[in-house]
Amino acid sequence: MAENDDYRTVIREDEDGTRHIAIVRRDPETDQLTDDQIITDLQEWRAKREQPERERWPMPRPFGEWLMATKPGPKGPCPECGCYGLRRGANPAHPDDEKVICTNSNCEACPWYSG
Known part of the structure; x- marks a missing residue:
């Protein structure tokens, strides 16, 4: 010690x-x-401690095509990690349910965060 x-x-x-x-x-x-x-x-x-329930989905492949197919998110930073990689995207299982997501795979708010 x-x-x-x-x-x-x-x-x-x-x-x-x-x-x-x-x-x-x-x-x-x-x-x-x-x-x-x-x-x-x-x-x-x-x-x-309370853990928020996070929606998870598989990493989009190819990622570059996914980026081109999605819309930019809000101009501000991600409230979780502070990065400026927010996009408007939908879970492949629910393509009509578009959400603002963080694209930083090291951020817990990112849908393809693996921990």
Whole structure:
């Protein structure tokens, strides 16, 4: 465990090789918790937080043709990732249901985001 005056870094590695790292502000409450308690609390918080239901569909092939067949989206950035790659497109399974989508495949709002 590495520490400085203001923050505490907690590192735990599971038997399967998964590494968990948390940085917490030092205060009387967190100073009383063990490393395992901090990591466990973080995992419980992540499991409980609300995850929006995202529509997923396959990556369009060829992508260039799909881009040419769709319309530009709003001029502003994606509210999730901040990129300016918004387009108006439809899920291939529902071609009449056009939506504004993010084309950044690294963004969770993108319909072909794979995680």
